[in-house]
Amino acid sequence: MNKIISKEIFSENVVQFEVEAPLIAKAHRAGHFVIVRVGEQGERMPLTIASSDVQKGSINLVVQKVGVSSAKLCALNAGDYITDLVGPLGKATHIENFGTVLCACGGVGTAPMLPIVRALKKAGNRVITVLAARSKTLIILEKQMREHSDEVIIMTDDGSYGTKGLVTNGIESVLQRESVDFCVTVGPAIMMKFVGQLTQKYRIPTVASLNTIMVDGTGMCGACRVTVDKKTKFVCVDGPEFDAHQVDFDEMIMRLNAYKDLERGAMQRFAEQPEQDRPAM
Amino acid sequence: MKEESQIKQEREQDWRVSLRNGMKAKDRIAIPRVQMPERDARIRSTNNEEVNLGLTETQAMTEAQRCLDCAKPTCMDGCPVGVNIPTFIKYIEVGNFPAAARTLKQTSALPAVCGRVCPQEKQCEAHCIHLKMKSTAVSIGNLERFAADYERNSGCISVPEVAASKGIKVAAVGSGPAGLSFAGDMAKLGYDVSVFEALHEIGGVLKYGIPVFRLPNEIVDVEIDNLRSMGVKFVKNCIVGKTITIDDLKADGFKGVFVASGAGLPRFMNIPGENLAGVMSSNEYLTRVNLMNAASATSDTPVYTGKKVAVIGGGNTAMDSVRTARRLGAERAMIVYRRSEEEMPARREEIHHAKAEGIDFLTLRNPIAYQGDEKGRVTHMQLQVMELGEADASGRRAPREIPGKTECIEVDEVIVSVGVSPNPLIPQSVSGLDVSKWGTIVVDESSMQSSIPMIFAGGDIVRGGATVILAMGDGRRAAKSMNEWLSKK
Ligand SMILES: Cc1cc2nc3c(=O)[nH]c(=O)nc-3n(C[C@H](O)[C@H](O)[C@H](O)COP(=O)(O)OP(=O)(O)OC[C@H]3O[C@@H](n4cnc5c(N)ncnc54)[C@H](O)[C@@H]3O)c2cc1C
Ligand SMILES: Cc1cc2nc3c(=O)[nH]c(=O)nc-3n(C[C@H](O)[C@H](O)[C@H](O)COP(=O)(O)OP(=O)(O)OC[C@H]3O[C@@H](n4cnc5c(N)ncnc54)[C@H](O)[C@@H]3O)c2cc1C
Ligand code: SF4
Ligand code: SF4
Ligand code: FES
Numbered sequence: 001m002n003k004i005i006s007k008e009i010f011s012e013n014v015v016q017f018e019v020e021a022p023l024i025a026k027a028h029r030a031g032h033f034v035i036v037r038v039g040e041q042g043e044r045m046p047l048t049i050a051s052s053d054v055q056k057g058s059i060n061l062v063v064q065k066v067g068v069s070s071a072k073l074c075a076l077n078a079g080d081y082i083t084d085l086v087g088p089l090g091k092a093t094h095i096e097n098f099g100t101v102l103c104a105c106g107g108v109g110t111a112p113m114l115p116i117v118r119a120l121k122k123a124g125n126r127v128i129t130v131l132a133a134r135s136k137t138l139i140i141l142e143k144q145m146r147e148h149s150d151e152v153i154i155m156t157d158d159g160s161y162g163t164k165g166l167v168t169n170g171i172e173s174v175l176q177r178e179s180v181d182f183c184v185t186v187g188p189a190i191m192m193k194f195v196g197q198l199t200q201k202y203r204i205p206t207v208a209s210l211n212t213i214m215v216d217g218t219g220m221c222g223a224c225r226v227t228v229d230k231k232t233k234f235v236c237v238d239g240p241e242f243d244a245h246q247v248d249f250d251e252m253i254m255r256l257n258a259y260k261d262l263e264r265g266a267m268q269r270f271a272e273q274p275e276q277d278r279p280a281m
Numbered sequence: 282m283k284e285e286s287q288i289k290q291e292r293e294q295d296w297r298v299s300l301r302n303g304m305k306a307k308d309r310i311a312i313p314r315v316q317m318p319e320r321d322a323r324i325r326s327t328n329n330e331e332v333n334l335g336l337t338e339t340q341a342m343t344e345a346q347r348c349l350d351c352a353k354p355t356c357m358d359g360c361p362v363g364v365n366i367p368t369f370i371k372y373i374e375v376g377n378f379p380a381a382a383r384t385l386k387q388t389s390a391l392p393a394v395c396g397r398v399c400p401q402e403k404q405c406e407a408h409c410i411h412l413k414m415k416s417t418a419v420s421i422g423n424l425e426r427f428a429a430d431y432e433r434n435s436g437c438i439s440v441p442e443v444a445a446s447k448g449i450k451v452a453a454v455g456s457g458p459a460g461l462s463f464a465g466d467m468a469k470l471g472y473d474v475s476v477f478e479a480l481h482e483i484g485g486v487l488k489y490g491i492p493v494f495r496l497p498n499e500i501v502d503v504e505i506d507n508l509r510s511m512g513v514k515f516v517k518n519c520i521v522g523k524t525i526t527i528d529d530l531k532a533d534g535f536k537g538v539f540v541a542s543g544a545g546l547p548r549f550m551n552i553p554g555e556n557l558a559g560v561m562s563s564n565e566y567l568t569r570v571n572l573m574n575a576a577s578a579t580s581d582t583p584v585y586t587g588k589k590v591a592v593i594g595g596g597n598t599a600m601d602s603v604r605t606a607r608r609l610g611a612e613r614a615m616i617v618y619r620r621s622e623e624e625m626p627a628r629r630e631e632i633h634h635a636k637a638e639g640i641d642f643l644t645l646r647n648p649i650a651y652q653g654d655e656k657g658r659v660t661h662m663q664l665q666v667m668e669l670g671e672a673d674a675s676g677r678r679a680p681r682e683i684p685g686k687t688e689c690i691e692v693d694e695v696i697v698s699v700g701v702s703p704n705p706l707i708p709q710s711v712s713g714l715d716v717s718k719w720g721t722i723v724v725d726e727s728s729m730q731s732s733i734p735m736i737f738a739g740g741d742i743v744r745g746g747a748t749v750i751l752a753m754g755d756g757r758r759a760a761k762s763m764n765e766w767l768s769k770k
Pocket of ligand 4: 351409411419
């Protein structure tokens, strides 16, 4: 049981929690994630550690509501307890001063990108962040990204905010105007696939942080496996970051969709019977 | 393990002698082996109730009569922890069930578990004198289960006496059978024991692997509560090597660490189509169902409920997976195994149970590829037909391909159960620790001490995949030698 110290609402669907976790705070490096579980019937859900405070013995998590588990977590408040929280998991991000770094994110990838942007900036990089979404209301964490980036480019599919176009259009506009040394991308698998294809054309080393389905997060089950450079890797222990030019994104997309119908069913149940389904606290 | 002289002495007690002489060996052998009552296969294959119902008192006492109370109880040579088999069985014969349970507890920390899951036909029962006389072995496992269940159901479980506190902290990493038995023995000796567990449940494979229809959770929980009442502390959601390191433990005053982190890494076969949706490891499947309760409507964790499910492998894990799939509604649940049924490493009883539940056994077959639909969901498996050749290093006849003979079978779910590798977390996070080329931790076989004196190890992390009783035995041996080592310091 880990106590929520404070809760900050970034937007309708995005919440930041400060959670008591002294041991994890001490062991945390940028890129690590935790697994949380809300309620005795809760699912194990991976979340990137956004930042940590060793003195206070706390970590921050930025959560975007997409389905049942994230909705259950977002419904908690300061003073509530998270049933289970374990970590830090995964390999730490390799952070160095590359020069100019392009960070391209969208959708579910925006929250986990924030700590990477912050760490890259701190290491002295010139950071250009491309933030993409379908429309204006789905653009999240803009203020926080601006704080830690030299430039933020907003892209929306419908042109309701920023520039009309896809994340790749945003990236290409930068690549055509200046030289970029390194690229990081986090988001839906299909997005990362196209980002990878584009930066490969420009020969820019690119890292993708993969958000596969996970169960234990410790290398025990293989649910998170992906093919990288024709070899099977476990994202929770070998990743979550891999060379975007080597990842078999088509296979990853296929595997991500595997539980889609079942998840939709769970969300429906949650929506229809919110009281009964809500975690006991 | 008990001294031989003590076992002899117990055998010479008056009540044992007169019990022995009260019935002729010939008559004892003539009694047919009592069959374990079990739930109807058609009904049980649709629910999660325990399959074996347990012996009644009369059945247990009858079965106990079959035991000859041998002067040289060869059965004990087959038990990895040396349970005092004739003594506990003779207590059952006279109806003194609590004494039988106490006898078991002297050597086995989890008799209710071992009675259910030990491969008895390869261990204790394989050495029973009855087999030499062309009779069936005494049901040692069923009797062990009976005595342990009797004690638990009587509600007065004897909490072992705990020595005065030594004020010395020791840790176990992992809460499977190895970690639990280590913790129990160290607590008895007066140590301050903490058990660190990576998952949100205590029990290791006993909880997340072996299904409840074979080993109900309550049984494991009673043992865990027992340890709690002896003062053992459990720390869940704590991964040693990630959340804290062994160096942190040392700095925190821990004087000895027993690593019992198990074999948690699933192996795949690296054949085409193995990453299709619907193909998963048995670890993933069983974890979803057993640990995450995914088959229940109230659980947030999803699980596939395939109609045509193939499980690849012939061990206990494969049997557990295929029988689980059956219970989750599979119309055709198949075992695909590359040797013949005789070579299957699973417990005989589980194979019989699986067959009764309508599982299809496709033996002498090995998958070579999987095919999927346009959505990437598995739809077919390609099997290579095999035949048995000469015996290999393991003494089993090696399977070899019959060239050109393949089969294509429709499936909508495949569970790969071809073994696990040792959990690499601890070996990777401790420098200077001797690790074999298979990734197991190297220890001195009698003391279980590793190349780093304060670190001991046992169970699957040392043996690769083994058994509950071997893991437990390792825990007990490590406790004994860690105590000796700490006392000398
Ligand atoms: C290593 C790692 C780090 C992560 N860090 C964060 C983080 O810091 N903050 C955060 O908000 N989320 C993060 N995620 C994603 C988060 O774990 C998922 O959003 C969450 O598990 C969804 O669970 P749910 O039950 O709420 O939604 P579900 O019911 O499981 O999903 C609802 C729908 O959302 C979409 N979806 C869900 N998960 C993913 C995914 N992983 N990739 C693409 N689409 C998905 C799917 O369309 C799905 O049908 C991370 C994931 C991984 C693997
Ligand atoms: C499905 C299945 C069925 C089986 N059936 C039988 C059977 O019928 N009979 C039989 O005798 N044997 C059976 N076995 C084998 C038996 O369960 C194992 O040999 C035994 O459990 C090994 O015990 P252990 O204590 O070494 O490890 P485990 O039981 O594997 O426990 C290890 C524990 O350590 C935890 N852990 C790992 N790393 C860390 C870390 N770094 N920090 C903290 N915790 C950690 C794990 O989460 C786990 O809980 C079966 C196994 C499986 C998977
Ligand atoms: S512990 Fe296992 S091997 Fe030993 S006597 Fe009991 S059932 Fe047999
Ligand atoms: S060998 Fe068989 S008959 Fe003899 S003591 Fe053991 S269980 Fe009894
Ligand atoms: S989540 Fe289970 S192995 Fe990665």
